Amino acid sequence: MTNHGIGDWIERRRVKSAGRLAVTAGDLELTYGEFGDRINRLANALTDRGVQQGERVAYLGENSVEFLETLFALGSIGAVFVPLNTRLAGPEVTFHLEDSGSKTLIASHTMEPLAVAGVEGTDIERVIFVNDGERVPAENGRLQLSSQQYDDVIASANAERPRVNVALEDLAIILYTSGTTGNPKGAMLSHSNLTWNAINVISDMPITNDEVALMISPMFHVAALGMGVLPTFLKGGQVILEPRFEPGRALELVERHKATFISGVPTTYQMIAEHPAWDTTDISSLKNLTCGGSAVPLRILEAYEDRGLSFTMGYGMTETSPGATTLPARYSCEKMGSAGLPQMHTHIRVADFDGNVLPAREVGEVQIQGPNVIKGYWNREEANRSSFITDDSGTWFRSGDMGYLDEDGFLFISDRLKDMIISGGENIYPAQIEQELAQLESIAAAAVFGVPDEKWGEVGRAAIMVREGHEITEQEVLSYLDGRLARYKIPKSVVFVEDMPRTASGKVRKPQLREMYGD
Incomplete structure (x- = not known):
């Protein structure tokens, strides 16, 4: 067997790393053997x-x-x-x-x-x-x-x-990711996907068997699991677990355990840098800071650089387990705004919707290939057909994100083809929210889009047309969604509109909505 x-x-690690700590959670410490x-x-x-x-x-x-x-x-x-x-x-x-x-x-x-x-x-x-x-x-x-x-x-x-x-090709995890049609889809991550992603991470980052990785992001997201936990265990390092993120507590744990590695999103790093204990906490042990979800604001980059720290940023998604590209820390200023280079065993191309590869600087759909890319979604044949494209160079995952490659091969994301909102590292798809709002008799039409937010990077805003002869308030709208959706998915604000800008086929023009009501 x-x-x-x-x-x-x-x-295997209990022999290779005999006696070494594997996991710390509060007062509990387990060696690899005990674990x-x-x-x-x-x-x-x-x-x-x-x-x-x-x-x-x-x-x-x-x-x-x-x-x-x-x-x-x-x-x-x-x-x-x-x-x-x-x-x-x-x-x-x-x-x-x-x-x-x-x-x-x-x-x-x-x-x-x-x-x-x-x-x-x-x-x-x-x-x-x-x-x-x-x-x-x-x-x-x-x-x-x-x-x-x-x-x-x-x-x-x-x-x-x-x-x-x-x-290796057996199914290991089904991890649900929100879909543009409303219902979440179960991304099927194989043992091979997870293994190759971990190999990609340790190929692109200086992770060692002395790593002490502090997990401040939830592991039910593939980012913390795939970019932090699994690569650390593969190298025989130690993982420190926190049940929920609190910036002061994170700083305390870095100092106490001499943490070397944090995997987070821009919001968590911002909250840490803005905490009163930031200037007085010893964080000299840190060497690896990974960040995904969206770009780190310049002022946050500078706050960490003032402490001698820099970020390894990247781009990816659940379907890529999750890494696709990595922006090495040394390029964080030179290539600011870039999602980075393809990971070691992953390929990236930018193509039109017929699969024709586009030249440098030309915007198209970002497509990804590699052993870390899932084979498909659980019981979603239609999504499997539409999410992959096969040609002479093999099968590519269609990310639905728009971007371009520069002359050096660095990826830049320019827009989201799918109307996904990224709020504090959480992916939010408006269609699910819009379907819930459509159940309210007083709402004639609803469209949800993202607006900038200083703390979370982006939050949802609902544009609502009220049905003639009805009335509804912002508070009533938000209260209706409370309990029906996860709270992070609920829009933070509502605007009431007389009409919705639409295409000839009747689809709402969300870019125009953002222009009109995004301030």
Whole structure:
């Protein structure tokens, strides 16, 4: 029996990195050996409870040791990890569970009300609650009868290494990404995708076995997992987990643990630099700062450069596991505004919509090829057909983003073909919000677009036409969405309009909306 996937990484590291710390979470510290024992116990316990190879298991919770144990345990038995965003609303959790066909949910006790709301009406057969702090109880008879405690589950099994054949091309994770048609799509990340992405990261960045990586971004996003956690474990470094981001706490942990590596988004770096403890905290241990989601503002770059630090920035998406390009720190000023060069084992081209490759400086669609690119979406044949293009040079993923390559091969993103909003590192697609607003009888038409925001980079704004004979206020609109959508998706403001600018085919002209109502 041979495991070629990520589920075997920790087992191999327990010998190569014997006695070294693998994970720190609060007061808990686990060596690679201790971490590996817990992973094996969980894997065997899940097998004893009927979890089979290829079966999907969902996880709802903040950054924690249990999150990582579940990921690697499932990888060791060939099952599929489905991490859920803790900021989802109940109906959204239900959709993810139903769409993935998950039968098992592992959830933080602090997420119990959301877990209860999400499980109701699904095919979930078992729920395992992590003993991770003060319990937030929720009333639900079916869930209480079917639930178990995580520590009890782990204690019920032995630490023998599972013997399961897992191929590199086998499915490892289904990670949901919002779609332009409203419903999220499950990107299918294979063990190969995750492995090659980690190889790309350690090829482009000076990550060593002495790395101490502080995870301040949620691991249910592929950026923290793919750009931070997995490359660190591949090299045998240490991962420090924080359940949620707080800038002062992040600074404290950098100083206490001599952290060398942070993976974040512009908003988190801005909040750290603006914290009162910024000037007095010893951050001299830091050497690797990675940033994605959007460009780092010049004033933030300068604040870090004043402390002797620079950023490795990049471009990517869930579908590329997530890295596609890297802008090395030495080019942060010379190529300011660039998303960087293709990662070591990834190819980038800019093409027109027929697949014709365009010359330097000519804007087209960014297309990506490489072993880190997914093969497709879970049960989304139409999206699979439209998202890939095949020609003599192979199959390319169509990113939907517009950009160009300069004469040196550096990528510049010029616009988003899809109307995605990136707010504090979170991807928001307006179509899902617009579909919810369309349910309100008083709304004749609604369009959501992004507007600049000093703190979050970009936030949503809803333009609404009120149906004749009806009335509705901004507060009523926002209150309606609260509970139906994750809060980060809810627009921060509403403008009421007499008419919507439209194309001849009836589609709303969002660039024109931004011009009219974006200030």
